[in-house]
Amino acid sequence: MDELAAFILARVTEDEILLGAVSGDSDIGAERMLADCESKRLMVAHIQRIDWDYEPAGDQDYMRRLLELLALPWVGHFDYNEHWVS
Known part of the structure; x- marks a missing residue:
C-alpha cells in the first residue's frame, strides 16, 4: 500500500x-x-495512520480500495501499475 500512496502523493x-x-x-x-x-x-x-491491528479499523482491503480510487485520474501515467487495481 505504501507504493500506491507514494504514487498518489507524487x-x-x-x-x-x-x-x-x-x-x-x-x-x-x-x-x-x-x-x-x-x-x-x-x-x-x-x-x-490507521492502526491495522486494532479490530474496529476494519478490513485493510477496504482502505486500499480508497487509494486505488484516488489513483484513477492518473491511470495513463507511466508510473501507474495495473496490478494496483483489484
Whole structure:
C-alpha cells in the first residue's frame, strides 16, 4: 500500500507544481484544484495512520480500495501499475 500512496502523493505534488506554473493567485479554478490536491494529501495521510491491528479499523482491503480510487485520474501515467487495481 505504501507504493500506491507514494504514487498518489507524487502525482498530487506534480499537479500542484503545474497549477502554480499556469495560473495566477486570483484564479478561483486554480484555488479549487489546489484544495483538491490538499484533500487528497490529507486522505492518504489518514489512511496511512490507521492502526491495522486494532479490530474496529476494519478490513485493510477496504482502505486500499480508497487509494486505488484516488489513483484513477492518473491511470495513463507511466508510473501507474495495473496490478494496483483489484
